[in-house]
Amino acid sequence: MPGLRDLQRSFRVALLAGDAAALAPLLLEDGMSYESRLDVYRNNISGSLSAVLAETFPAVRRLVDARFFDYAAQTFIRTLPPEGPCLHGYGAAFPDFLAEFPPCRELVYLADVARLEWLLHEAAFAAEVPPLRAAALASVPAEKTPALKLRFHPSLALLEAPWPIDRIWEANRPETGSEETIDLAESGVRLEIARRAGTVALHRLDAAAFAFRSALLEGSALETAALAAFERDPGFDLASELAALFREELVTGISR
């Protein structure tokens, strides 16, 4: 008879890998096979985790249809099961998994739509931090301004993709789904995701604003971020773009 640690390992292998050879001799079989009994646990686990993924990635699910989504989700769950019980963090690796999953390799935009849905999900769960008013900038002496760094609302995320994934997502949301045809060659997009007053919103940024906000979000100083923006657009209006960050309630702190 094995110890409890070995028994639990055998149970895990029986549930996730489907191999009950080590576990079976430990189980009572009274009128019903142990496989039928273990299936109850297998279904509980795969059903509940599939439901978690379906809730986080509804547009991906609509794009590939529910049956294929379930198949992809089952494969993902067996390959990368959760490592902890806080399941709102489960699914972070699903977009990369889809990118490498052979059966959907032809849907070139699918992983990027999944990345967008993951960021929208994370934004909904992110901590609440009160925004900083633009007046806080007045306390920064002029000579320190180039070295200024900003802290942002935890929900803020930026995503660039070579396809119009915001339109693909919009057309495949359960709330607003439509049958419109979207031309993949239309254009790539640079997107910003953030939660304001309890609502997660998504909008497009131009190349310069995206470069500016990306650099700041990664922790670069204002001067470095401004240079990145000027590279994309010599007409980049630094003063008004900086003011916009505060007006949009994205900034939660400054450090000099």
Next chain:
Amino acid sequence: MIAAQRVSAAVPARAGLGLRGPHVAEIIATRAAVAWLEVHPENYMSEGPGLAALERIRRDYPLSLHGVGLSLGSAEGIDPAHLARLGRLVGRLEPGLVSEHLSWSVSGGIYLNDLLPLPLDEEALETVARNVETMQEALGRRILVENPSAYVRFRHSTIPEPEFLEELARRTGCGLLCDVNNVYVSCVNFGGDPQAYLDALPAAEIGEIHLAGHFRTARQGRLLLIDDHGCRVSEPVWALYEHALERFGAVPTLIEWDREIPALDVLMREAARADALMRRASEGVGRARVA
């Protein structure tokens, strides 16, 4: 931050509801007449809007934290990071009750999202007792441990489940959460007597009762009940609940419903039925005392 005025933490000996996402806004807006609410703490461990809404709800309702992820039966011990998160949540929400399960879900750092069965032997008893003590020390309070639904049994189990739970309570000082539906499901699945199971539990240690619906199916020509929390409490479980009340007296009783979640008033009617049975049981006890 100044803590807002809150109702007392104590969970009353009345029917409460499991708080689920679709009902949060309605409960805040209407201050629904529910005696207390229970949540899974794992759903509130990010500092986001969900926790803010729960803190709002806590102002008006006593709360119970019913953990599903600590894995008290794990041979490799419980995750100190998860326990610390639970401790912070207990500090913020001041729940009247904190509970977990007689089961395991973590092995080799993998979280299997279900309440998996333990062999009921001395090694498992020592393991669970050690983990319960770690949990109670970290939280600085007594917890309740719930009997799970079972679909497999181990050949080397030597201790009947009620006896296992009684001994766990004796060794650790924990209380017990009696899930009457789980008692029924396990007994039907393995041919046990659910009333005898309840009679074998130590009445003084029962701090809470759970009621939920189950799903009936068949495998290889045999009836199999699955604890899916997806429908009303079944009639045999209501009957068993009356027996539990005779044995344990009125204790906080939760209506759980997790799949195909119905409108709030459906849950309120289930709670009202439990409340009525509890009132009758207390009156019965009162009459018995007078006589």
